[in-house]
Amino acid sequence: MSRNRILIVDDEPAIREMVAVALELADFDVLEAENAQRGHEIIVDERPDLVLLDWMLPSVTGIELARRLKRDETTNEIPIIMLTAKSEEDNKVQGLDVGADDYITKPFSTRELISRIKAVLRRASSAAAEKAIEVEGLCLDPVSHRISANDEPVDMGPTEYRLLEFFMSHQERAYSRTQLLDQVWGANVYVEDRTIDVHIRRLRKALAPFGYDRFIQTVRGTGYRFSVKAAKAS
Amino acid sequence: MSRNRILIVDDEPAIREMVAVALELADFDVLEAENAQRGHEIIVDERPDLVLLDWMLPSVTGIELARRLKRDETTNEIPIIMLTAKSEEDNKVQGLDVGADDYITKPFSTRELISRIKAVLRRASSAAAEKAIEVEGLCLDPVSHRISANDEPVDMGPTEYRLLEFFMSHQERAYSRTQLLDQVWGANVYVEDRTIDVHIRRLRKALAPFGYDRFIQTVRGTGYRFSVKAAKAS
DNA sequence: TTTTTTATGACATGTGTATGACAAGTTCGG
């Protein structure tokens, strides 16, 4: 797994710097923004794994930004930890109300910060990764690491499993061979593009006895797609 | 890609001039308007890629124009950067509230202006490229790379897909065969002009079962056009 | 009608995809 990327949104350069150093020591990648606008841009463009958001920001406050993020479908999965200067009950309540996943009051120890970040990340990732995905009787269970079709177990290799896992969590979207390679094999892996074809075929072969191979669709000239809809009008 | 066109709406000729020069140096095409009415006309007629909108304008204020643009379906995709004279908290909030994509306070450096423009354009274009285009039940979804007519998948070749994609994002406008070749096939490609006819026919054939071939209209002596309106009075 | 422009069907070619086989590498139990 690649390192988690954390965005710090705070108008105090000193605080950003301090937090950044602490996070980098804890093996995170750090992004920084000095105001809510810039923070929002970065979140949209870079999709960090977690946002540390200062309560008090010039013009658009942190709480306002949090509200927007949680309202937007594309960003509401990103966990937020609010940083508040004073330990006021009201803030805490309001912050959690807005959808922040945790809050921490300044001054805080870097140790505490790190441990809270890890806790939130753990919750977020486990929530996302441990949920079984089911589509028209085809079911992928990440916990038992198994595929089943109408409760019948489906046999396939590990790579095919990961491929299907990726497809099922990214449905209705066409991916190029290169993208699949990056996503399923991981970046910096030298594998022939055409190898994808073979694994696609193996995956289809495994799903075929149940008729689910129709979900794995070829997008000629582009790559492949997982789709519940029919490949073409019949 | 052709150069991005930026509209400046400001009542101060000096400021318009200064910004225009800076933008042209940065390889943008510049349009100018001295008041909100004129600005609105130009936006409707020319559809610039981005609008720089002064906060304070005579009669109809910039913020009022922004509100109108964002409320109108045909213009609400055009990104707006507000220019405000004073760094007032209220303005910023209100501006973003109205739907401006960013704001910048005078005086500003041209460097900052350019970089903000680029940031906003980048976000807008990536958002636009991912958005499905839908016309009277005919829907093109770039994400899943698929065409559907009333949710029925439509089958066509890659070239026809790109052709339709171009047409649907440039509706109501006639293109010569040469222009289509440049836009859809790419420049520096030697292909017979008449080949377009064949691909037009293939595209029509794919759309015909759903009646959508009526959108692909011949403009005799010129080329072709995608139009929702009927080709001729019947 | 004659001329010009577009529509259509057919076709050879080229390009991208599917498939089976295989060799090298892994895993796991004995």
Next chain:
DNA sequence: CCGAACTTGTCATACACATGTCATAAAAAA
């Protein structure tokens, strides 16, 4: 430590589809 069973990446080949061009029919303009 060794061998059986399984994985995995690559290749060669078969195949399907997409593409550009032509010849001809059809339609529109002159």
